[in-house]
Structures are given as C-alpha cells and as structure tokens.
Amino acid sequence: MVIYGVYIVSKSGGLIFNLDHNVPKIETERTESYPLSYSLEYEPKKVSVAFGQKDGVNVGHVLVSVNGILANGCTLEDGRDIKELIENKDNYPLTLKFSRPKMTTNEKIFLASMFYPLFAIASQLSPEPKSSGIEVLEADTFRLNCFQTLTGVKFMVVAETIQPGMDVLLRRIYELYADYVLKNPFYSLEMPIRCELFDTNLQALLEQVEKNGIASI
Amino acid sequence: MIYNLYIFDKYGTLMYYSEWNRLKQSGITKDEEAKLMYGMLFSLKSFVNKISPIDPKEGFLFYKTNKYALHYVEVSSGLKFVLNTDTTATGIKDFLLQLYSKIWVEYVVRNPLWTIGTPVTSDLFKTKLDEFVRASPLFGPKII
Numbered sequence: 001m002v003i004y005g006v007y008i009v010s011k012s013g014g015l016i017f018n019l020d021h022n023v024p025k026i027e028t029e030r031t032e033s034y035p036l037s038y039s040l041e042y043e044p045k046k047v048s049v050a051f052g053q054k055d056g057v058n059v060g061h062v063l064v065s066v067n068g069i070l071a072n073g074c075t076l077e078d079g080r081d082i083k084e085l086i087e088n089k090d091n092y093p094l095t096l097k098f099s100r101p102k103m104t105t106n107e108k109i110f111l112a113s114m115f116y117p118l119f120a121i122a123s124q125l126s127p128e129p130k131s132s133g134i135e136v137l138e139a140d141t142f143r144l145n146c147f148q149t150l151t152g153v154k155f156m157v158v159a160e161t162i163q164p165g166m167d168v169l170l171r172r173i174y175e176l177y178a179d180y181v182l183k184n185p186f187y188s189l190e191m192p193i194r195c196e197l198f199d200t201n202l203q204a205l206l207e208q209v210e211k212n213g214i215a216s217i
Numbered sequence: 218m219i220y221n222l223y224i225f226d227k228y229g230t231l232m233y234y235s236e237w238n239r240l241k242q243s244g245i246t247k248d249e250e251a252k253l254m255y256g257m258l259f260s261l262k263s264f265v266n267k268i269s270p271i272d273p274k275e276g277f278l279f280y281k282t283n284k285y286a287l288h289y290v291e292v293s294s295g296l297k298f299v300l301n302t303d304t305t306a307t308g309i310k311d312f313l314l315q316l317y318s319k320i321w322v323e324y325v326v327r328n329p330l331w332t333i334g335t336p337v338t339s340d341l342f343k344t345k346l347d348e349f350v351r352a353s354p355l356f357g358p359k360i361i
Binding site for chain 2: 117
C-alpha cells in the first residue's frame with residue numbers, strides 16, 4: 001500500500017496543506033559518448049529530454065548533473081554553459097544524470113488551484129442532475145481521491161491505483177483536521193496549516209495505513 | 218447506462234456528438250459545451266501529467282463523481298473519445314477502442330467524402346454508431 005501525497009485545498013481554491021509521503025525518486029545516471037542518442041531541449045530554467053527515450057531516460061526528464069557537478073538551470077554550478085559542454089565532441093565521454101522533474105511548492109499551489117475549476121466543470125457538464133464534483137480521478141500511474149466537506153474544504157489523497165478504502169482514510173484526515181487544526185487557537189481559517197500536532201498525527205496515520213492496511217484505523 | 222459521447226480531434230474540434238439517456242442539459246449551447254469539455258480535458262491531462270509520481274504512459278483514464286463517470290481514450294493520432302456512463306460501468310476503454318476500430322475507421326476514415334478536420338455528418342456513421350452503442354451490454358438502465 002503506497003500513498004504518494006496528501007493535499008488540502010481551502011474553500012477558495014488555495015493550497016493550505018501539502019505532504020509528500022512516499023514519492024519514488026526516479027533518477028538515471030549514464031555515461032554517454034558522442035553523439036547523444038536523444039535530443040535535449042535547452043530552456044532558461046532547465047535542460048530536459050525532448051525526444052528519444054531509452055534505458056530509463058524518458059521524455060520530460062530534466063538534467064540534474066554532468067560528471068557529478070550539479071546543474072543549475074542552463075549552467076553548471078561551476079559556471080560552465082551546459083549547451084556548449086554537451087555539444088562539444090571533445091568533452092566526451094560525459095556522465096549525465098537525469099531525473100523526473102520534482103514539483104516545486106509554487107507548482108503545487110498552481111496545481112491545487114487548477115483542480116478547483118476542474119471540480120466545478122465536472123459537475124456542470126454532468127448528464128445527470130445534482131452531480132457532485134470529481135470524487136475519484138484515475139490515471140495509469142495513480143489514483144486521486146477527493147473529499148469535499150460541507151464547508152467546502154477539499155481533502156485529496158494521491159495513492160497507487162489499486163487502493164480500496166481511500167474514502168475512509170480521507171474522513172480520518174478530516175477528523176484530524178477538525179481536532180488539531182480547527183481547535184488550534186493560533187490557526188486562522190483559509191491560511192496555510194502549520195500545526196505540529198497535525199503533522200505528526202497525519203504522518204502516524206499514513207504510516208499505520210501503509211503498514212497494516214485501511215482496516216486498522 | 219451510457220449517457221453521451223463526444224469525439225474530438227487533436228485540435229479540439231468537436232467531430233461528433235451524440236446522446237442517449239442524458240437527463241440534464243448543461244444550459245449552454247452545444248458549441249460552448251464542447252469547448253468547455255475540451256478545455257477541461259486539456260487541463261485534466263496536464264494536471265495528471267504533473268501530479269503523477271512516476272512517468273505516466275497513458276495518463277488520464279477516467280474520473281467519477283457521485284452520479285456519473287467520464288471515460289477518456291485518446292488514440293495516437295490525437296483523436297479523443299469521451300464517454301459518460303453511470304459510475305458502475307466497467308470495460309469502457311475496450312468498448313471505446315472497439316468503437317474506434319470498427320465504426321470510426323470503417324465509416325469515417327474510409328469515407329472519401331469526409332474531409333479531415335471537419336465534423337462528421339454521414340448518416341451511415343450515425344446509424345452504425347447508434348447500433349453499436351445500443352447493442353452493448355453497457356447501454357440500458359443502471360444495474361443497482
């Protein structure tokens with residue numbers, strides 16, 4: 001049982017809490033000879049694979065390091081330009097490390113506010129009257145369960161696809177939210193959740209669920 | 218129970234729309250509804266690709282609300298099939314791929330009078346599609 005992350009979105013669509021639980025690290029390091037068998041795309045903020053995936057280097061993966069030196073946007077830590085380095089035949093062989101791009105906090109906030117209209121449109125485009133918004137969203141790699149409380153706060157859990165009982169878990173998280181966040185006198189509504197007790201209890205809950213299954217809570 | 222079906226091409230043009238047991242209209246014109254639907258799918262796809270913890274292959278498959286489920290199949294040419302069913306229906310992906318190979322390819326792609334990128338108006342396609350959907354065990358009232 002693997003849970004990848006928990007998100008809490010406020011009534012107005014802002015991300016107020018996020019926890020990355022068990023996100024697998026996808027990294028590949030390969031020693032390459034000239035010319036590269038895949039083509040790279042050089043953007044100001046990152047160097048990514050544009051075409052030709054093989055041996056774990058997939059399209060969309062970003063360049064992390066060259067010969068063990070970390071990449072920082074389009075330049076290396078020591079100031080050398082990555083494009084020049086890679087396109088020059090004399091520098092080979094090169095050891096390149098790629099990884100699946102990690103979401104930054106900004107991107108997470110962006111995604112959370114993107115879910116809000118999707119949720120609303122799903123209920124508007126419904127062929128049956130009185131439909132709720134998205135409750136389960138499934139892709140081939142994960143399943144997202146969403147639970148909206150009566151007050152409009154959305155709880156989301158991203159987990160493996162074959163995972164029954166996520167709605168029970170969501171309700172448990174809601175309980176924790178009610179106990180440790182709403183009863184915290186220093187917490188103001190709609191603001192990001194920074195409550196230590198909530199963090200520790202949620203972490204403990206997720207670990208318990210992962211170890212003993214959903215029936216244990 | 219099958220509610221309705223949308224077919225979009227890779228540019229987001231509504232190629233075909235049909236409905237069977239639809240109980241609620243969205244209150245906007247079909248044209249606007251199609252744009253809204255395509256916009257939502259486009260966002261859903263990018264949402265799924267970003268939030269996915271590992272590299273996705275097919276990406277978005279379906280979503281469910283408490284009343285209906287929306288299933289999504291995209292073929293490599295960018296043609297998109299969107300089918301709304303009740304929440305208990307299963308095996309929709311196979312059904313849509315069958316629909317693509319048996320109905321779309323046969324009666325649209327092999328129709329010399331159809332120009333790529335324009336909505337399908339062929340009556341033959343319409344009847345065959347209707348037959349195909351009605352013959353499916355997925356059609357008909359919800360089994361509770």
